[in-house]
Amino acid sequence: MPTDLTLEHLCKSYPQTTGGLFPVLEDVCLHVEKGAFVTVLGGNGYGKSTLLRIISGMEQPTQGRILLNGQAVRQRLGRVGLVSQEVDLLPWRTTLDNVAFGLELRGMPQAKREHLASAYLRAFGLEKFSACYPRELSGGMRQKVAIARTLVTAPDIILMDEPFSALDYQTRTSLQCFLLQLWAKLRETIVFVTHDVEEAVFLSDYIVLLSPIPAHVVEIIPVPLARPRVRSAAATAALCRQVLEKYGSSSCVDNDEMRRAL
Amino acid sequence: MRLLRWVGLLAGLMLWQGLCSAGIVGSAMLASPAQVCAGLWELAVRGMPPEFLLHKHVLHSLLLVGTGFLGALFTGVPLGLLLGGSRSARAVLEPVFEFFRPVPPLAWIPLSVLWLGIGFKSAVFIIFLGAFFPILVNTCSGVRNVSAGCIGVAEVLGASRRDIWLKVLLPASLPSILAGVRISMGIAWMTLVAAEFTGVQQGYGLGYMIMTARDLQRLDMIMAGMAVIGLIGLAIEHCLGRIARYLLRWR
Structure with missing residues (x-):
């Protein structure tokens, strides 16, 4: 069920060993509509x-x-799906059992959960690998399995934490397309974290630009490009440049300053 | 390669027999392979002491080792899981275990005889002590090394504490537990002979058999007994290796 997500004045700080608090998030506010x-x-x-x-x-x-x-x-545990950057499939479970893991935790009977997990593997083109262990899969396949494991439990929101950043360029771009096709079909609400401007522009409806720590939302940049998007299109490149300028200004060392320092 | 595995063994046997036949080593110091074989045969059909046959000694020793080892397994794994998973349990129990761990199992013999008497119970206790710590330590470190990622995945999917224990921590630390099990089995088998020196009422056990042969100065039987212990140890290790390879086929 697509769900909308609202973050109201989120703050997070961690106690430091030297005493005192280290603020990581400072007043993060955001509203993400359904789908x-x-x-x-x-x-x-x-x-x-x-x-x-x-x-x-x-x-x-x-x-x-x-x-x-x-x-x-x-x-929220069990209601929000998370796909993370590191491949975190359980290495002692086969592909099928990894996909069915969330359903198993929910107490779904074995026959039913395996049926459902198999259907996902078929849709993901992974049915041949259902009896394989994670070490036998490529990085891209593992990340697909991780996505299937998340989707099969039908979470309210899907969070993705730089899921493709450890993959090579070709695998990354093909998985980006795969994810967009999935999303076009399922219309789930997705919050996708990345440090890659091109990826952000290619994928999303809008981009939430964070400040350095303590993080808050600096700007919300809409991506008014029609879908399906073309990576090489002039409009895409122009938007990338525009985002990069804003992104860079909050993260790069000032050129003049650097010249002076060196 | 399979053939090569036998080369060293055969060469050793030939050297051994050669040393004995040439009279370089006196028969009072070393029995020759042929004599050991004869001794083995005598152990099997006539027994040492007479009427106490080899296979009964073997069974008795296997029972001792099995009981001590299983005792260590069924206490070491749960305690290791607890120690690995709970910081406060570790704070309380670790110093206690670290205190007892360096004490050799054999140093316990006087106390165990005092507490449990001479015989089966005492020997099992000694074997248990030898086998317990490797399982405990390996299980504990296995649990502590489970990646936060694996636990996080289960949490996000809504796992209960119990599910995290049974479906993440236990299988994830299985490689380490099995490594501990193999070390333990080796130590249990090594402790056996000493444990049987505490005295055996029933008159059975490989260690007891060797001690009796010593009293009668039957060098051939002493060495045959040692060979039997070595062979059984080898066989057990082989079986455990098979089991581990099956259980860890995902690696």
Whole structure:
């Protein structure tokens, strides 16, 4: 069921060993409509992963609320799907058992969950590998399995934490297209974190630009390009440049400053 | 390659027999392979002490090792899981275990005889002590090394504490547990002879058999007994290796 997501004044800080608090998120506010594909853009160490961990329910914010369909939900584990950057398939489970894992945790009978998981594997073109263990799969296939494992449980929201960043260019672009096809069919709400401007422009309805730590939303940049998008189109490239300027200004060292320093 | 595995063994046997036949090593110091074979035959059909046949010694020792080892397995794995998974349990129990761990199992013999008497129970206790710690330590470190990613996946999918224990932590630490099991089995088997030195009421056990042969100065039977212990140890290790390879086929 597509769900809308609202983040209200999220703050997160961690206690430091030296004492005091280290703020990671500071007043993050965001509204994501039902079925929207949103990317969150920020550099490494901008608190993007922290943000997703909080939305997923693995951590609670220090302040602020998370609303699903307008209702504050504290217990989000099991309702929000998360696909992460590192391949985190359980290595002792076959492809089929990995996809069925979430259903198994929900107590679905074996025959039923395997039937459902097989259907996903077929749709993902992975049915030949259903009895394989993760070590026998390529990086791209593993990430597809991780996506299937998330989708099969029909979560309210799908969070993706740089899911393709560890893959080579060709695998990455083909998985981006694959993800868009899936989304076009399922119309799930997706929050996709990335540090790659081109990826953000190619995939999303709008881009949420984060500031460096303590992170807050700097700007929400709409991506008014028609779908299906073409990577090489002039409009795409122009938008990339435009986003890059904003993104760069919040993360790059000033050129003059660098010249002076060197 | 399969053939090569036998080359070293055969060469050793030939060297051994050669040393004995040429009279380089006196028969009071070393029995020749042929003599050991004869001794083995005598152990099997006449027994040592007479009427106490080899296969009964073997069965008795296997029972001792099996009981001590299973005891270690069924206490070591749960305790190791607890120690690995709970910081406070580790804080309380680790110093206690680290205190007892360096004490050799054999140093316990006087106490175990005092507490459990001479015989089966005492020997099982000694074997248990030898086998317990490798399983405990390996299980604990296995659990502690489970990647946060695997646990996170289960959490996000809505796993309960129980599911995380049974479906993530336990299978993820299985390689480490099995490594501990193999070390333990080796130690249990090594501790066996010493454990049987504590005295055996029923008059059975490979260690007891060797000690009796020593009293009668039957060098051939002593060495035959050692060979039997070695062969059984080899066979057990082979079986455990097979089991581990099957259980860890995903690696």
